[in-house]
Amino acid sequence: MRVTDLTKQNAIVRNMANNAEHLQKLQDSMATGRRINKLADDPVGATQVQDLRTKVAYMGTVQSNLQQNFLWLDRTEAELMHVSELLQDAKSLALSQANANADRNTRLVAAEEMRSIGDNLIHSGNAAIGKVFMFGGSKTLTPPLARGDLVQPAQVNVDQLSADVKFVLDPEQFAAEFEGYSSNPYVLRVTREGPLGKARYQVSDDGGKSWGKEMTLLPVVEMVREEGKVSDKVLLRFTARENDPIGDPLVFPEGLQYRFEPNPPVNYRGNEDKRMVAVSESKLLPLNVTGDRVFFQSEGAPDAVNVFETMLALERALVENDSKVIERRLDELDKAQQQVLANAASVGAVRKEMESQLDKLADRELTTVKRMSEIEDLNFAEATVDMNMASARHQATLSTSAKLIQPSLLSFLR
DSSP states (O other), X not given: OOOOHHHHHHHHHHHHHHHHHHHHHHHHHHHHTBSOSSGGGOHHHHHHHHHHHHHHHHHHHHHHHHHHHHHHHHHHHHHHHHHHHHHHHHHHHHHHHHSTTOOHHHHHHHHHXXXXXXXXXXXXXXXXXXXXXXXXXXXXXXXXXXXXXXEEEOEEXXXXXXXXXXXXXXXXXXXXXXXXXXXXXXXXXEEEXXXXXXXXXXEESSSSSSOOOOEEOOSEEEOOOTTSSOXXXXXXXXXXXXXXXXXXXXXXXXXXXXXXOOBOSEEEXXXXXXXEEXXXXXXXXXXXXXXXXXXXXXXXXXXXXXXXHHHHHHHHHHHTTOHHHHHHHHHHHHHHHHXXXXXXXXXXXXXXXXXXXXXXXXXXXHHHHHHHHHHHBOOHHHHHHHHHHHHHHHHHHHHHHHHHXXXXXXXXXX
């Protein structure tokens, strides 16, 4: 078979190009340190590497988020421990004034200290990191704790009156206002009609389920039921004129009621929303503690204590030199401290879980990176051998090609 010079030239060029391409591929791999530099190098391996690289990036993001959230947890725990210390100070102060050695003067001084502790509790409840308030749930831009109004208008209820009395009655004539703080749903009902000083009334501290004994209605009434809850010193003051428009004494009809809207000394303006942090692809942990669970009674914790009501009651008992009330409120301080410490413990548990997840993520990341390295990284020993072999092959190709195309027409004529 006759082989033309053109066929020889094409074969030589093709072989040299293949050798050069192989050398270039080896050179690229040795320069980058990777066996796979483009999808065509190893389609299956490149797909695996891309999947592993995505997992590594996700784990890095989760670890970064967890690291940033440690500041929040540490600050939350510090504030809760400070609240616990304040409550311990309040307890020590109350104990010192509950014994027989204390007198009116020492208790008045202690009342000022108790008020100061209460102010510090509000300050801790409104703690913020930057401009973000910590205990307000998802309402992070407004302080979660705010003092309530001391005075509020009483709700005059005429539902229990007869139809003919309702028709002629003007509720504004019987206007009144409550003064004081309490979470109890107080109700006062007139049980015998008459003017102030003659009419009779009863008080309920549970919204009308149970009633105290009958008493004479006076211009100022303390909302307390002897067999019921400890008095919060809420007063009902009648602000209407004592006489009707024609000058006769104003007669309070039987069945007339005055309702007190629960008015705690400090209101919670946040919500119960949790700020969640992802610790894995399928697990979320609550990062924040809401102020309602730290300082107030909530539906999920019926045995919880309203910290600020307890503090106000102690302050009032100290001012009034009432050692019995001081003793009764000591148990509430213990419960308040326990609920604060329980929330601090939950923060510690979340932090421990996050630290555990960080360790697991670090191990998984190391394993994933190792697997990715096994797939895409270059074995330099093998690559060096391949490079030497490819270089030798290329040199051999050049040498044989030179000999193959060297003979000319004159060489054949000799």
